Amino acid sequence: MRRSALILTRLALLATILAAWEWSPRMGLLNAALLPPLSDVLAMLVSILGRSQVQEAIGVTAGEVVLAFVIAMPIGAGIGVLAAESDYFGQIFRPMLFYAFSIPKSIFLPMFILVFGIGFQQKVAYAAFSTVFIVIMSAAAAVESVKADHVLVARSYGATWAQVLTRVYVPSMLPFLLETLRIAMIFNLTGVMIAEMYASRSGIGQLIASWGENFQMPQLFAAVVLLAVVAIAFNETVRWLEARCSTWRT
Amino acid sequence: MQHVANLSGLRATHAQAAAIEVAGLSHVYGAREGTVPALEDISLTVGAGRFVVIVGPSGCGKTSLLMMMAGLRRQTSGTILCAGRPIEMPDPGRVGVVFQEASLFPWLTALDNIEFPLSIRHAPREERRRRADAMLNLVGLAGFGGRYPHELSGGMKQRVSIARGLVQDPPVLLMDEPFAALDEQTRMTMGHELLRIWSQTNKTVVFVTHSLTEAVYLADEVLVMSARPGRIIDRTEVTLPRPRTYEMMATDVFGRLREHIWQQIRKVT
Numbered sequence: 001m002r003r004s005a006l007i008l009t010r011l012a013l014l015a016t017i018l019a020a021w022e023w024s025p026r027m028g029l030l031n032a033a034l035l036p037p038l039s040d041v042l043a044m045l046v047s048i049l050g051r052s053q054v055q056e057a058i059g060v061t062a063g064e065v066v067l068a069f070v071i072a073m074p075i076g077a078g079i080g081v082l083a084a085e086s087d088y089f090g091q092i093f094r095p096m097l098f099y100a101f102s103i104p105k106s107i108f109l110p111m112f113i114l115v116f117g118i119g120f121q122q123k124v125a126y127a128a129f130s131t132v133f134i135v136i137m138s139a140a141a142a143v144e145s146v147k148a149d150h151v152l153v154a155r156s157y158g159a160t161w162a163q164v165l166t167r168v169y170v171p172s173m174l175p176f177l178l179e180t181l182r183i184a185m186i187f188n189l190t191g192v193m194i195a196e197m198y199a200s201r202s203g204i205g206q207l208i209a210s211w212g213e214n215f216q217m218p219q220l221f222a223a224v225v226l227l228a229v230v231a232i233a234f235n236e237t238v239r240w241l242e243a244r245c246s247t248w249r250t
Numbered sequence: 251m252q253h254v255a256n257l258s259g260l261r262a263t264h265a266q267a268a269a270i271e272v273a274g275l276s277h278v279y280g281a282r283e284g285t286v287p288a289l290e291d292i293s294l295t296v297g298a299g300r301f302v303v304i305v306g307p308s309g310c311g312k313t314s315l316l317m318m319m320a321g322l323r324r325q326t327s328g329t330i331l332c333a334g335r336p337i338e339m340p341d342p343g344r345v346g347v348v349f350q351e352a353s354l355f356p357w358l359t360a361l362d363n364i365e366f367p368l369s370i371r372h373a374p375r376e377e378r379r380r381r382a383d384a385m386l387n388l389v390g391l392a393g394f395g396g397r398y399p400h401e402l403s404g405g406m407k408q409r410v411s412i413a414r415g416l417v418q419d420p421p422v423l424l425m426d427e428p429f430a431a432l433d434e435q436t437r438m439t440m441g442h443e444l445l446r447i448w449s450q451t452n453k454t455v456v457f458v459t460h461s462l463t464e465a466v467y468l469a470d471e472v473l474v475m476s477a478r479p480g481r482i483i484d485r486t487e488v489t490l491p492r493p494r495t496y497e498m499m500a501t502d503v504f505g506r507l508r509e510h511i512w513q514q515i516r517k518v519t
């Protein structure tokens with residue numbers, strides 16, 4: 001299929017879904033109380049974005065997401081690199097990391113509440129915890145993607161260890177690291193949302209939970225649209241960078 | 251014949267200076283249960299400007315020996331001299347290395363790959379570009395500098411590898427089965443190309459291969475190594491004249507040399 005035709009088809013699909021969202025509740029095919037029409041939801045989105053309560057919630061959630069991310073990324077990357085580069089460390093800790101990775105992280109949430117309460121710290125701690133394992137795994141995979149031959153070539157031309165790092169490791173790993181960044185953000189955002197919805201006094205997740213409990217569907221869907229747009233925008237930006245840095249990956 | 255005799259006489263005087271001297275080299279791998287001797291008492295001299303090929307069964311340590319000559323691995327005992335001075339660590343000014351296939355950096359263009367050794371020692375951009383362009387021309391890839399490795403054929407990739415090995419103009423070029431992954435025709439063509447490049451640049455080449463035909467076709471001298479522990483068990487002077495042609499492969503001399511080397515390898519495997 002030609003590229004322009006492909007894009008047109010994709011846009012047509014998106015338009016169909018949005019049109020169905022708009023018209024099926026209006027025509028009585030779906031219960032408008034459960035699924036409000038798209039135009040109502042967008043109008044509500046504009047309205048709630050003007051409320052100071054919602055703006056504060058966005059600020060709190062954004063703070064939690066960024067902080068948890070900033071904590072989880074370096075810790076996870078450090079452990080992952082260590083596990084992949086050091087035989088000693090890797091052999092000891094690798095099975096443990098695999099076990100820990102396989103456990104659903106949400107079952108630890110009550111423990112985080114007991115330790116950290118239900119404030120900002122608990123959200124950040126839980127989100128960082130639920131993100132760090134995927135970062136460890138991806139970082140280890142990124143290091144393992146570096147070919148021993150390439151390191152040997154660089155050394156044969158007299159590269160110092162710093163040069164091997166910047167000229168071989170970093171470019172080899174860059175596409176994988178961007179992928180890690182992207183997937184980690186998905187886990188991170190999920191972690192913050194779950195923590196906020198489960199027990200919280202602030203944040204978008206808490207608003208979504210309470211709107212749901214009070215059957216305020218337009219508000220609920222407005223928040224869903226907002227989060228979806230932010231998550232997709234982040235994901236696609238990193239994916240675009242990934243594609244630019246990995247034209248050589250075939 | 252007169253012409254040939256003159257040529258070999260010329261080579262003999264040229265070969266008086268040794269480019270590489272290996273003396274009493276042994277290597278032992280530490281294994282879980284005791285140690286494994288890998289290389290045993292290897293001594294050899296490679297005259298300047300000579301093309302020496304090392305053949306031997308798989309696992310005989312020929313690649314290890316080459317890596318030691320490159321300063322990428324340390325031997326247990328013995329010395330390696332290059333231009334009279336010991337090789338103890340990689341010295342790209344004295345020794346260039348061409349590895350097996352797929353050693354190009356896939357995230358760099360052909361030109362940037364060739365420039366890599368120069369950029370490691372922070373050569374000025376202008377000099378880098380000038381040298382790399384000259385190398386690209388030498389290996390017959392003018393106009394392909396902007397291509398990425400995955401856009402090049404197997405033979406072209408190895409041309410880039412050779413260019414990268416030569417870009418710092420080292421007197422010695424070590425080649426570790428550089429054409430092993432190529433198909434037969436490409437391999438022949440690349441061997442022929444390598445001889446052209448060699449004669450244009452006056453390098454000393456040490457070339458490791460599995461292919462006896464390749465060995466005889468390329469070499470001034472073929473060294474045969476035994477299975478582990480690797481020792482040098484035969485040294486055959488290839489008396490075919492230069493420049494070599496494909497037709498020589500059909501001659502009796504070529505066949506006899508190839509057969510002789512094959513018999514040496516058979517004895518030890």
